[in-house]
Amino acid sequence: MSDGPAGRRLPPGQAPAALRRFGLPQYARVRAQPPARPVVTVTGAVARPTQIDLADLMGAHRRHARRGDLHCVTTWSALDLRWEGVRFRDVHDTLATRVGPARSANWVTVTGLDGYRACLRLDDALHPDVLLADRLAGAPLGLAHGAPVRLVAPALYGYKSVKHVCAIEYRRDYDPGSARWAAHPRGRVAHEERSRHLPGPAWRFIWRTLLPRVRRLYDER
């Protein structure tokens, strides 16, 4: 951990930035349009794949509010975001009863309406800090940041925090997901697991060079 300009402790290689819509370049122009009654499709290594009404799923669990930082692998960190929603862990308990995941299903792929997907180790996803969030900064989550619901996994790089969640797939093996080789199977910020290739610090320089181009794509209307 190192001190950021504001004297705040930041993870290695990160610099503070304002939150703005961001993601993989190929999703910059894809605009998710959630339906009036969104559902979540639950499949994979399960006995009873199904679809669940998102409002029912969110309404069935105790709500939590959390302050946390979003650390993008490209070296920017949006600090002190206030998310509200339900714990992924609680949702998983409900889903486990409904769909019956295999005991060996130790990974979970989460997909967004834009087609983006990321895979988390199930025990990382079950950490109590991991939320399915539907509110940010005291307001309903907007389309820019993942409406109707997004995953928020503060200990992992932002590429695991899938926006516009529409599907959950239980898996026996890791799925490289949309970011493929650029991502790390676990993506823990504290260990600088930016990618499965090259040590984390090497990526700082690569991403700092590419970041302005990706930002420009996302800032276009």
Ligand SMILES: Nc1nc2c(c(=O)[nH]1)N[C@H]1C(S)=C(S)[C@@H](COP(=O)(O)O)O[C@H]1N2
């Ligand atoms: N559906 C979806 N979720 C996504 C992405 C994406 O392109 N599509 N990009 C990821 C990446 S790389 C980051 S850093 C964060 C950015 O979140 P923000 O747009 O709220 O800043 O979303 C993550 N979740």
Ligand SMILES: [Mo]
């Ligand atoms: Mo990111």
